[in-house]
Amino acid sequence: MAKGSSGKRTGGRGGHGASKHRHDRHDRHDRHAPDPSASDNNSDSEKLPVPLGMWDFDHCDPKRCSGRKLARLGLVQEFRLTTVFKGIVMSPEGTQVVSRADLPIMQAHGAAMVDCSWARLDEVPFNKIRAQHNRLLPYLVAANPVNYGKPWRLNCVEALAAAFFIVGWDDVGDRLMAKFKWGHAFREMNRTLLDRYRACEDNKAVIEVQTEWMAMIERETLAREHERFVEYGDIGNEINSEEESDDGLAHNPNHAPGADPRRFDIPASDDESGSDDGAGSEEDSDDDEISERQMARLVRQGVYRAETDRLGNVSYVKVTTDADESDGGSDDDDDELAASLAASRI
Known part of the structure; x- marks a missing residue:
């Protein structure tokens, strides 16, 4: 299911005047449906053991649509609206997800997809699409450049290849993804899930x-999220520690006359008087904004390091040094501040 702006199709088969039928999307489908014999000279199409097809409703940018590219390569046939297809069809009309139980159907009749936008489903005449085995895809993460890292946002080639990976027909899926520079990333990102689905x-x-x-x-x-709130407490303590007085005595700048609490990672609460516990503020938006601004400096200084999980989410982990381990008093303050902050946020 590729999502994009509407694109105008050009060209056509002989004998059909393009200018006379531009108003009718479905006539364009009939006019542009390729002759199956036209791909006989395409070596790639001959290598694929089963037929692949697509109903295209012109919802995508033609230059970016992966389904159109597969059609240009002769790997996928563009169907007429009334084409009868007996294979598995990846479609929003599906009532069950694709599984290994669908392998015999795909071996006998192949697979196809409905190329349309989720935002324009009401424009698609599903009642006229003569598909016998509509299927949905389970949870997977997109690797295409438009929706990289987003769950459920697979484009045409990802949806088609995913069906083959799930039923255990990796050869076809790999050949489809090999036509795109980023194609290898899809299987790498979803390898664990695809293996579990295939089982x-x-x-x-x-x-x-x-x-x-x-x-x-x-x-x-x-x-x-819990770790992030706790680490924000550590970050606030690090910032305050950097601004301590030269005599080494702990000093809270929030208590200085005329101090602007917005300058600091964890602003002091209104009722503080000499306490070093500044975790009582409810100004979450300012707190998060200041923290993110200071985070880059702390990462550059080696105080924290950034880590990215498999979904692309970034978290920050404090780097422990020998000096931190020997400074017992600072660790106690960090723990007290972090615990107080975590309790106030959760």
Whole structure:
């Protein structure tokens, strides 16, 4: 399901005046449907063991549509609206996800896709598409340049290749993805999930794996948010430590006359008087803004390092040094501040 701006198709088969039928999207489908014999001289199409097809509703930018590229290469046939297809069809009209149980159908009749935008589904005449085996895809993450790292946002070639990977027909999926410079990234990013889906006997088992995986993602997201709030407390303490007086005595700039609390990572609360615990502020937006601004400086200084998980989310981890381990008093202050901040945010 590729998403993009509407593009105008050019050219056509002989005998059909293009200017007379531009108002009718479905006539364009008939006019542009290629003759199956036209791809006989294409070596790539001859290597594919099954037919591949596509209903194209011109919702995508022709220059960026992966389905159009496969059609130009002769790997995918563009169907007429009324074409009858007996293979597996990746379509929003599906009522079950694709699974290994669909392999016999794909071996006998191939696979196809409905190329349309999720935002324009009401424009697609699904009742006229003569597909016998509509299927949905389970949770996967896109690797295409437009929606890289976004779940569910697969483009045409990713959707088609994913179906072959899930049923265990890797050769076809790999050949399709090999036509794109970024194609190898899709399988690498989703390898664990694709392997688990492929091990499922039917669509119900695939849904169970999807449910477990999404629950794990939710737990990881909550844990990451918790760590981020705790680390913000550490960052605030680091910033204050850098601004301590030269005599080595702990000094809280928030208590200085005329001090602007917005300058610091964790502003002091209104009722503070000499306390070094500044985690009581409720100005979350300012706190987050200041923290993110200071984070880059702390990473450059080696105080924190940035880490990226498999979903592309960035988190920051404090770098422990020998000096940190010997400074017991500073660690106690960090722990107290971090605990107080975490309790106020959660």
